Amino acid sequence: MTDTPKHSVSVAGIVIRDDGRILAIQRRDNQHWEPPGGVLELDETFEAGVRREVREETGVEVEVERLTGVYKNLARGVVAIVFRCHPLSGAATSTDEAGQIDWLSVDEITQHMTPAYSVRVTDALVGGPFARAHDGIDLLQDHR
Template sequence: MADTPKHSVSVAGIVVDDQDRVLVIQRRDNNRWEPPGGVLELDETPDEGARREVLEETGVRVVVERLTGVYKNMSKGIVALVFLCRPEIGIPVTTDESRDARWITLNEVDLSMSPAFSVRVRDAFSDEVSVRSHDGHDLLGALYG
C-alpha cells in the first residue's frame, strides 16, 4: 500500500443567483477567473468545505443544493467536487485570495475562463452529475456530461 497514489481533494461552489448569473473570482495567485473553491480540509464535509471556500473568497454566504460534477486535474492529481449553490446573504468583495469577485452571465463565463473551469459552470446548469478530466486548462474527455 506504500505505492498508493496520493490525490488532493478540492471543492468549489457554482453560485447562481435568481437572474442565472454566476459568482466568480479573479484569483490573486494567477489572475485567472474561476468559480470560488479550494482544498477540502480534513475535518469538514464536502458541502461544508464548499460553503467555507465561497465565503472566504467572496464574502457571500451560500446554501449548497447538490453535487454537479467531479473533475480531475490529471497533471496535478487534484480531484474537485463541484456543487451548485444559491446565495443566502452578502455581496461579492475582494479578499486575500481574490483580486476581484463579481456576478457574470453564462456568455461571459466562456469568454473569461479556461475550458477546464467554464465547463464546471455549464455542467451546474444540467440535471446530470458530470465526471471529467482535464490538464489544468483543456478537457481530456468525459465519462458523463
Template sequence: MTKHSVSVAGVVVDGQHRVLMIQRRDNGKWEPPGGILEIDETFEEGVRREVMEETGVLIEVTQLSGVYKNMERGIVALVFRCEPTGGTVQTTDESTAVEWMELDEALSKMDEAYAVRVSDAYQGVPAVRAHDGVHVLAR
C-alpha cells in the same frame, strides 16, 4: 506512493441566472470559488467556507454538479451548484475581483477545464470529467 488532493468548488447562481466568479490573486485566472477540502469538513461545509473566504457571499449548497480530475496534478474536485443566501460581494486575500456574470461572459473568461464546470452546473445532471489543468480530456 502518490496521493490525490480533494478540492471543492461552488457554482453560485443567483435569481437572475448569473454566476459568481472570482479572479484569483495567485494566477489572475477567472474561476468559480473553491479550494482544498479540510480533513475535518464535509463537502458542503468546505464549499460554504471556500465561497465565503473568497467572495464574502453566504450560500446554500443545492446539488452536486460534477466530479473532475486534474490528471497532471492529481486533484479531484467536487463541484456543487449553490444559491446565495446573504453576505456582501467583496475581494479577499484570495481574489482580486469578484463579480456576478452572465453565463456567456463567465465561460468566455475561463480556461476550458473550469468553464466546463460552470456549464455543467447549469445542466442539472452531475458530470464526471478529466482534464490536464487547461483542457478537458476525451473520454
C-alpha cells in the same frame, strides 16, 4: 511495493443568483477566473467545505443545493467536487485570494474561464452529475 498516488481533494461552488448570473473570482496568484473553491479540510464535510470556501473567497453565504460534477486535473492530481449553490446573504468583496469578484453571465464565463473551469459552470446549469478529466486547461476525451 509501489507508492500509492496522492491526490488533493477540493470543493467548489457554482453560485447562481435568481437572475441567472454566476459568482466568479479572479485569483490573485495566477489571475485566472474560476468558480470559488479550494482544498477540502480533513475534518469537514463536502457541503461545509463549499460554504467555507465561498465565504472565505467572496464574503457570500450560500446554501448548497446539489452535486453537479467531479473533475480531475490529471497533471496535478487534484480532484474537484463541485456543487450548485444559491446565495443567501453577503456582498461579494475582494479577499486575500480573490482580487476581483463579479457576477457573470454564461457567455462571460466561457470568455473569461479556461474550458477546464467553464465546463463546471455549464454542467451545473444542465444537470449532472458529470465526471470529467482535464489537463489543467482543456478537457480530455475519455479513452477506454
